[in-house]
Amino acid sequence: MIHYEKFQLDNGLRVIFHQDKTTPLAVVNTLYDVGARDESEDKTGFAHLFEHLMFGGSVHIPDFDAPLQNAGGESNAFTSNDITNYYDQLPAKNLDTALWLESDRMLSLAFTEKSLEVQRNVVIEEFKQRYLNQPYGDVWLELRPLAYKEHPYRWATIGKNIQHIEEATMEDVKSFFKTHYHPGNAILCIAGNFELQEIQEKVNHWFGSIPSQPKKVRNLPKEPIQTEFREKTLERNVPTDAFYYAFKMCPKLHPDYFITDLISDAIGRDKSARLYTSLKKNQKLVSEIGAYVMGSIDEGLLIISGKLNPGISFEQLDQALWQELHTLSNEEMSLKELNRLKIKVRTAKEFQEQGALNRAMNLCFHELMGDIEEINRENEHYEKITPTDMVRVSKVLFTKENCSLLKVKSNDAK
Amino acid sequence: MLNRLNAPTLHPIDKIEFIEPAVFEIAPKVKLFHMNEVANETCRFDLYFHAGSIQDSAIVSSLTSALLLSGTANKNAEQIQEEINALGGFFETGVSQENAVISIYALKENLVAIVKIVLDAIANCSFPEQEFHDVINERKQKYLVQQEKVSFLVQRAFQQRLFHDSPYGQITQIEDYNKVSREEVMEFHKKHYLSGLNKTALVGNFKMDEIDELIDLCGVLQSEAKTNHLPIIQNLRGSVHIEKKDALQTAIRVGRTLLQRNHPDYHDFIITNTILGDYFGSRLMSNIREDKGYTYGIGSMVSDFKGFSYFLIATEVAKEVKEATLTEIQFEIKRMQTERIEEEELNLVKNYLIGQMLKSADGPYSMMDLFLSAEMHDTSYDFYNEAIDKINHITSDRIQEIAQKYLNWEDFTIVTAG
Numbered sequence: 122m123i124h125y126e127k128f129q130l131d132n133g134l135r136v137i138f139h140q141d142k143t144t145p146l147a148v149v150n151t152l153y154d155v156g157a158r159d160e161s162e163d164k165t166g167f168a169h170l171f172e173h174l175m176f177g178g179s180v181h182i183p184d185f186d187a188p189l190q191n192a193g194g195e196s197n198a199f200t201s202n203d204i205t206n207y208y209d210q211l212p213a214k215n216l217d218t219a220l221w222l223e224s225d226r227m228l229s230l231a232f233t234e235k236s237l238e239v240q241r242n243v244v245i246e247e248f249k250q251r252y253l254n255q256p257y258g259d260v261w262l263e264l265r266p267l268a269y270k271e272h273p274y275r276w277a278t279i280g281k282n283i284q285h286i287e288e289a290t291m292e293d294v295k296s297f298f299k300t301h302y303h304p305g306n307a308i309l310c311i312a313g314n315f316e317l318q319e320i321q322e323k324v325n326h327w328f329g330s331i332p333s334q335p336k337k338v339r340n341l342p343k344e345p346i347q348t349e350f351r352e353k354t355l356e357r358n359v360p361t362d363a364f365y366y367a368f369k370m371c372p373k374l375h376p377d378y379f380i381t382d383l384i385s386d387a388i389g390r391d392k393s394a395r396l397y398t399s400l401k402k403n404q405k406l407v408s409e410i411g412a413y414v415m416g417s418i419d420e421g422l423l424i425i426s427g428k429l430n431p432g433i434s435f436e437q438l439d440q441a442l443w444q445e446l447h448t449l450s451n452e453e454m455s456l457k458e459l460n461r462l463k464i465k466v467r468t469a470k471e472f473q474e475q476g477a478l479n480r481a482m483n484l485c486f487h488e489l490m491g492d493i494e495e496i497n498r499e500n501e502h503y504e505k506i507t508p509t510d511m512v513r514v515s516k517v518l519f520t521k522e523n524c525s526l527l528k529v530k531s532n533d534a535k
Numbered sequence: 536m537l538n539r540l541n542a543p544t545l546h547p548i549d550k551i552e553f554i555e556p557a558v559f560e561i562a563p564k565v566k567l568f569h570m571n572e573v574a575n576e577t578c579r580f581d582l583y584f585h586a587g588s589i590q591d592s593a594i595v596s597s598l599t600s601a602l603l604l605s606g607t608a609n610k611n612a613e614q615i616q617e618e619i620n621a622l623g624g625f626f627e628t629g630v631s632q633e634n635a636v637i638s639i640y641a642l643k644e645n646l647v648a649i650v651k652i653v654l655d656a657i658a659n660c661s662f663p664e665q666e667f668h669d670v671i672n673e674r675k676q677k678y679l680v681q682q683e684k685v686s687f688l689v690q691r692a693f694q695q696r697l698f699h700d701s702p703y704g705q706i707t708q709i710e711d712y713n714k715v716s717r718e719e720v721m722e723f724h725k726k727h728y729l730s731g732l733n734k735t736a737l738v739g740n741f742k743m744d745e746i747d748e749l750i751d752l753c754g755v756l757q758s759e760a761k762t763n764h765l766p767i768i769q770n771l772r773g774s775v776h777i778e779k780k781d782a783l784q785t786a787i788r789v790g791r792t793l794l795q796r797n798h799p800d801y802h803d804f805i806i807t808n809t810i811l812g813d814y815f816g817s818r819l820m821s822n823i824r825e826d827k828g829y830t831y832g833i834g835s836m837v838s839d840f841k842g843f844s845y846f847l848i849a850t851e852v853a854k855e856v857k858e859a860t861l862t863e864i865q866f867e868i869k870r871m872q873t874e875r876i877e878e879e880e881l882n883l884v885k886n887y888l889i890g891q892m893l894k895s896a897d898g899p900y901s902m903m904d905l906f907l908s909a910e911m912h913d914t915s916y917d918f919y920n921e922a923i924d925k926i927n928h929i930t931s932d933r934i935q936e937i938a939q940k941y942l943n944w945e946d947f948t949i950v951t952a953g
Contacts, residue, residue, distance in 0.1 A: 143574055144897050145551075181539040186816050188542050191883045193890020195815065212890055217543035225539055242828025246784070250831050250851050254783040256683040330537060358781070360679030392616040402613060405669075408676040428676060457621070464623035468642050471577050475900065 123474065123496055125310075125484055126317050130325065132333035133305030137484045137493070138320045139312040141477045147313035148478045149209040149219040151227075152485040154308070155301035156203040157280075158273040158341060158419070166280020169200040170244050170289055171297055175207065177236030179226035192218035200278050203418045204489065210478060213313045217323065224327035227307065230298060237291060244286050248279050256359045257529060267353050268367045268422055268525040272344035303334035308488050310481040344369075344420055351525040356532045361408070362429040364438060365527040367422045368518050370414060374490060379502040380514045385412045385423050386462045387449065387511070393461065395445055396425065404441055406433050418490070423518060435528055443519075450515035453508035466503050548889050551896050551923065553916040556906055561735065561750050565758045568906065569737045569746060570899045578643040578739025579900065580650060580749070581907075582756075585763040586635035586727035589702035591719070594711045598670060599723045600628045600635050605666035607659040612666055615656050624649040632703045633763045633840055634911075635727075643739045647748050657728060658755045667717045675712050682709075686851060688777050689786035689952035696948045697790060697845060699771040732756040733763070734910070738903045767843035768792055770948045777952040785857040785953030789864060790847035791946050796839055796912045800937060802925035804846075807937045808837050810884050811871055812848055818867045819848065827863065829856045841912060846941070854953055861949075871938035875931040888926050892919065 126138045160167045175198065176185045189196050194211025196219075209219040252258045261277045269275035280286055309328070311320055347369055370381045388396045389412025400406045410427030429438060473479050487496040517523075556568040588596040604619075604626070606612045619626055625640040637657075641649050681687040691706045698704030735753060737746070770792045794801055812819040812835025819833045833850035852860045895905050896919075909918045 143572075145893055146897055187883060190814065190816050190887040190890075191542075192545055193548060193886045193893065195887070195890070210894065212546070212548050212893055214546035214548070215543075218545065221539070221543050228539075239825060239828040243824055243831055246829070246851075246853055247831040249783045249853070254685065254851075256680050326537065358683075360683065361676055391620055393613070393620040398613055402669075408673050428680075430672070430676070461617075461621045464642075464645075465620060468577075468623035468625070468640070468645075471575055471642060472640060474575060475577060476898070 123480055123484065125493065127488070127493065128321060130304065130329055132329070132331055133303075133336070134324075134328050134331070135308045135488060136320075136324050137308065137310040137481075137488060138315070138317055139310060139477070139480055139484055140315065140317075141312055141480075142314045144313060144477050145213055146210055146477070147213040147216045147219065147311065147315070148481045149216070149223055150310045150312075150478070150481040150485055151207045151223055152308045152310075152482075152489060153205045153207075153301060154306045154489060155205055156201050157276060157278040158202050159301065159339070160273060160276075162273070162276070163285070164289070164293060165276045165285045166244070166278070167285075167289065167293065167297060168205055169278045169280070170240060170286055171294065172198050172200045172205050172207075173240040173244055174230065174236060174294060175226055177240060178231035178233065179222070180229040180231060182222060182225050183231065185222055185226065188218055189222060194219060202274055202278055204486070206482060206485070208478060208482065213315070216311070216313070216315070217327075220323055220327040223309075224331065227302060227304065227328065228331050232291060232295060234291065237289070237294060241286055241289060244279075245283055248283055248286065252277075252279060257357075257363055259355075260363075260365060260527060260529065263353065263355060264365050264367055264525070264527045267351050267527055268369070269344055271342040272419060273341060274344075274417060274419065299334070300337055304328065304331050305333050305336045308485045310485045312477040312481040341419070347525075348522050350521045352528070353526070354528045354530055356530050359529060359531050361431070362435065362531050363529040364427060364429070364435065365529075366425040366442070367525045367527070368425075369523050370421045370423045370518060372420050373416065373418045377514050379499070380506055380510045381423060381518065382414050383462050383466065383503065383506055384449070384511060384515055384518065385414050386465065387454065387458070388412045388445065389425060390462075390465065395449070396427075396442070399445055400427075400438070400441055406430060406438050406441055446515070446519040450512060450519050453512055456508065459506070459508055459511070463503055463506070467500055470499065545886070547886075548893055551889075551893055551919075553896060553905070553919060554902050555916070556736075556903065559746060559750060561732070561753045562758050565732055565734060565753070567735045567737060567746065567750055567753070568903070568910075569741065570903045570906070571740050573739050573899050576642045576644070578641060578646050578737070578741070580639045580646060581736040582637045582753070583733045583735065584635045584637075584728055584731040585733050585761055586723070586731050587631050587633040587763060588705065589632050589765060590727055590763070591723050592711075593705050594707045594715050595719050595723050596635065596727075597630050597707070598667075598674075598715065599720050599728070600630045601670050601674075602662055602666060602720065603628065603637070603660060603728070604653070604656045605660060605670075606663045607656060607661055609659075610656070611663070615652065618652050619649055622649050626653065634733075643741065646739065647745055647752075650749060650752055654752050654755055660724060662717055662721050662724070664717065667720065671712050671715070675709065678707075678709055678712075685779055685782050685784060685786040685952045688779060689788050689950050692775060692777055692952065693788040693790070693847075693948065693950040696771040696775065696950060697792060698768050701765065701768040703765070703768060703840070728756065730757045730759045732758045736903055736907055738899050764841035767795070770845075772946060772948060774949040774951070777950070779953055782953040783854060784851045785854050785951055786849075786851045787857070787860060788847060788849055788950045789947050790845055791941075791948060792843055792845045793837070793941060795843050796914065796918070800940070801844070802922050803929055803933055803937050804941060805837055805922070806884065806888065806926060806929050807871065807934050807942075808835055808846060809888060810876065810880070810934065811835050811867065811942075814884075814887055816883070818870070819864065822867055823850070823852075823860060823863050827856075827859075829853060829860050829863075839912065857951060857953065865944055868938070868942050868944065871942060872935060874935075876934055878931070881929075881931055881934070885926050885929075889923065892923060
């Protein structure tokens with residue numbers, strides 16, 4: 122059970138307080154309801170570039186990190202296709218420092234040309250380091266536009282290409298801030314050894330006077346239902362052939378979401394999973410294989426990926442893989458297998474809830490999804506899943522016309 | 536009126552509480568350390584073996600670790616995995632030069648049952664032929680992928696030159712996979728696992744009878760006292776470049792071997808290292824990332840073995856700024872040696888380091904890691920109290936002195952790949 126208190130400021134900021142009497146640290150987590158899906162298609166990579174700029178100084182404070190470090194704390198952030206999330210951890214006594222910094226950058230940024238120029242370069246190097254200068258690094262730049270045709274999930278958070286980042290202007294930056302960075306578009310969670318009243322006072326003090334803005338109505342293009350099998354082959358200078366099967370799956374709030382997640386566990390979570398034991402251990406077709414769901418808010422993807430053993434063809438793999446998937450969609454699994462999957466989920470969740478930082482991030486995310494109490498119901502959802510549910514959802518998922526396949530073929534002279 | 540221009544008043548951290556684990560004996564030289572007060576149902580059990588790569592070779596130590604659950608006379612690998620997974624257990628292994636560690640994560644109600652399965656698998660491991668070949672095949676495939684990465688190429692060459700001519704510097708080459716035999720692995724297992732258990736660590740809310748059961752279970756692995764480390768090694772100085780065609784970025788490593796943890800300069804070196812490159816606001820980050828935009832990240836660090844430590848700067852930069860980056864690194868080091876650090880920057884680093892210490896002592900899992908790190912080097916929490924004292928009292932003159940003594944460019948091993 123994760124306990125929490127919720128309140129909202131007049132300017133629209135939603136605040137969650139999570140009391141943890143065991144830690145000497147405070148966590149300040151700020152989620153902004155903006156991700157790569159909110160970008161326009163000719164200016165991709167912007168939400169993530171913007172995350173970097175948020176550390177380049179705000180309206181009253183020239184440098185974000187130094188005062189936080191001086192208070193014994195540190196900070197970081199991440200951007201996904203759905204959200205941008207910032208977090209600070211520091212000694213509880215110095216909570217005010219984090220609130221001062223976070224509230225000032227919610228109020229307004231410094232917008233210096235220097236910061237924009239440098240962070241453009243930093244992000245371009247990040248692009249190279251993660252996506253271009255790694256074997257198989259560009260897979261996500263290719264798989265997304267194969268699986269999505271209309272929805273903005275068709276580009277990666279880093280952006281479609283380096284040019285979009287190079288072309289970002291100060292005007293773009295300012296308008297992005299104005300649209301997405303304001304109290305009504307944010308969720309703040311504070312965790313630590315505090316009392317509700319002092320948190321209410323502090324949050325009001327630092328954030329209360331930030332002007333509210335109208336929340337932008339999100340109107341994303343809906344992804345049409347996929348009706349045909351899609352396939353693309355990349356030839357790359359990589360040592361082994363690799364495969365990425367992407368199956369469209371339900372949005373995060375759909376009741377079948379947890380079932381789909383458990384299906385991905387059944388086929389590819391660990392060394393007892395079906396694809397691992399069958400395709401790797403028994404048939405020796407692959408050197409590695411795994412499966413997972415992307416966890417997207419809108420219609421998502423279930424991914425099966427791996428690498429072929431030398432001398433094995435994509436066709437051999439394809440046949441064996443579909444056979445396993447058909448078994449899953451046609452035969453109910455034993456309760457023993459189902460229970461094995463469930464206890465793994467329960468154990469992993471218990472570990473995720475160990476740290477106050479994880480709990481704070483999760484609370485913000487669940488609040489964003491509309492019902493924060495869901496955070497305490499997740500286990501129930503998994504517990505209720507039956508073998509019949511697994512077959513029903515597998516049948517919908519694992520059809521050829523619901524699948525996009527990306528093959529990376531090695532063009533190494535062997 | 537709300538004052539946004541001035542930072543809120545800071546409150547110094549007056550005290551960090553280090554909690555001692557309870558200590559039990561498995562064998563005369565093998566202890567079980569126990570930390571409780573976990574806020575939920577999770578637990579972790581670690582088993583440490585003197586089974587690092589310096590005992591034999593990098594390939595044999597790493598294959599042995601990978602094959603610990605490969606099967607016994609009564610069970611195959613799949614059955615063992617199935618049993619552990621059915622109890623919701625997560626099993627992890629790690630091998631360094633000096634140690635091999637096995638960690639089990641689970642809900643506490645399932646731990647004893649999982650440990651039973653794992654220990655039976657390790658004690659009676661038969662290293663089936665087929666499993667041995669499967670792992671070799673898997674490793675070869677991984678190796679081929681890895682060698683496409685500049686970070687992998689640079690790290691290997693750096694390790695060889697840093698721990699020059701010593702067992703610490705050995706790396707696995709692709710042809711080693713064709714030479715290594717199953718018998719070597721079985722021999723290593725016998726010597727370094729069946730009689731190599733060195734200590735265990737338990738985090739979780741357990742009662743005495745459960746702890747007794749774990750102690751009994753561990754009894755199957757007899758332990759002999761032996762050494763797992765060597766004294767300091769002189770790094771091979773000078774530069775080398777590894778060419779990788781078509782690479783978009785160049786990976787850089789700069790470093791040297793250094794003092795043991797108990798050396799009187801050790802703590803002050805750690806502080807000096809932090810200023811130079813070990814936090815987000817460090818001089819290397821401020822200059823090379825935040826001013827020049829040459830890289831996504833650059834950092835320096837200090838890592839410890841039992842008999843010595845080493846210092847290292849690591850980054851990946853745009854190909855065309857490799858030389859410019861090396862010049863800036865040199866410039867920042869020179870600046871540490873010739874200019875006194877301003878009070879403001881020094882105070883910030885002091886506050887940051889104390890904050891980090893508070894964070895590494897936050898909660899039973901972190902506390903156990905902190906304890907194990909001290910114990911590994913035959914010290915106690917005094918080590919951290921001493922560190923806090925050194926942080927509070929270090930002066931700018933002293934930092935300059937340390938930089939002059941240990942950060943000389945001609946003493947470094949420098950490797951680039953790209």
